[in-house]
Amino acid sequence: MPTVSMVVRKMLEEEPFIEDALxxxxxxxxxxxxxxxxRVEGEVGRKVEAPAILMALKRAGRSAREAGTANLDFSGCEIAVRGGVCEFNYRKTQGAIKAADSLFEVVDLAGGDILNVSYGNYEISVIVGEKLAxxxxxxxxxxxxxxxxxKLSLLCVRFPKxxxxxxxFFSLxxxxxxxxxxxxxxxxSTLTEFILVLNTKDAARAYDVLMELFSRKRSVGALE
Structure with a gap:
């Protein structure tokens, strides 16, 4: 039979926004x-007084703070936004892999062209600047x-190893x-990059959210 603490912990894990607020x-x-x-009473199969749940929540809150993001080091992180992006998803086949690889022959990465190709188990994702669509x-x-x-944008976060x-860090x-x-x-994602593909209408707000988040810990640099 699960204990009150076990049930409360499970409920918080299922509702990450509550855990984050804790x-x-x-x-x-x-x-x-x-x-x-x-809900707790339904899980444990008996009546449970609110003070018992309260104690379990306080213990969970302490654990969340101790295991939280307070000690994360954001020094060296940089944020940039690239707009004018589109995304295509294809079924993964040998022909599609070969065709996707050939895209690198027509892009000028040094000149600022955008091309990201990701290979899943069953699909291939191609993200490019609109001019290459x-x-x-x-x-x-x-x-x-x-x-x-x-009408997509890339929110790029670069960070030290x-x-x-x-x-x-990433869940934050x-x-x-x-x-x-x-x-x-x-x-x-790569070793030192985490790129978020967003709707362009959300890009500026997302940039501001992360800048404010990181600035609580240190002065974040901004890539050109």
Missing amino acids: EKGLINYTKLAHYLQE RQVGKKMEGEKLLSEAK NIVGQVG ITRALAWHGINIQETI
């Missing part, structure tokens, strides 16, 4: 305990197009944007 100390524990009381259509002709999206070993970014109702269409 980490920030924004939650009224008493009201939350009463809010969860009926026609080239994608030509190179990928005959391949199964699953979806396409235009030591960030990789810091628990919570995605949670901050989710708190502000900003949808992430896709993500791209």
Whole structure:
């Protein structure tokens, strides 16, 4: 039979926004305990008094703060936004792989062209600047197009290698944007880059959210 603490912990994990608010100390524990009381009783199969849930929440809150993002080091991180981007998704086949690889022959990366190709188990995602969209259509002709999206922007976060070993860095970014109702269409990551594909209408606001978030810890640089 699960304990009250186990059930409360499970509920918080299923509702990350509440867990995030606990980490920030924004939650009224008493009201939350009463809010969860009926659900907790259903899980443990018996009547549970609100004070027991309250104690479990306080323990969870302490754990969230101790394991949270307070000690993350943001020094050396940089943020940039690139607009005028579109995305194409194709079914992954040998022909599609070869065609996608050939796109690198027609782009001028040194001149600022945008091209990101990601290979999943079943799909290929191609993200390019809008001026190269026609080239994608030509190179990928005959391949199964699953979806396409235009009017996108890339929000690029660059960071030092030591960030990789810091628990919570990436979730901090995605949670901050989710708190502000900003949808992430896709993500791209490498060793020292985390790129978020967003609707262009959200790009400026997303940039401001992350700049404000990072500036709490240190002065963040801005890439040109």
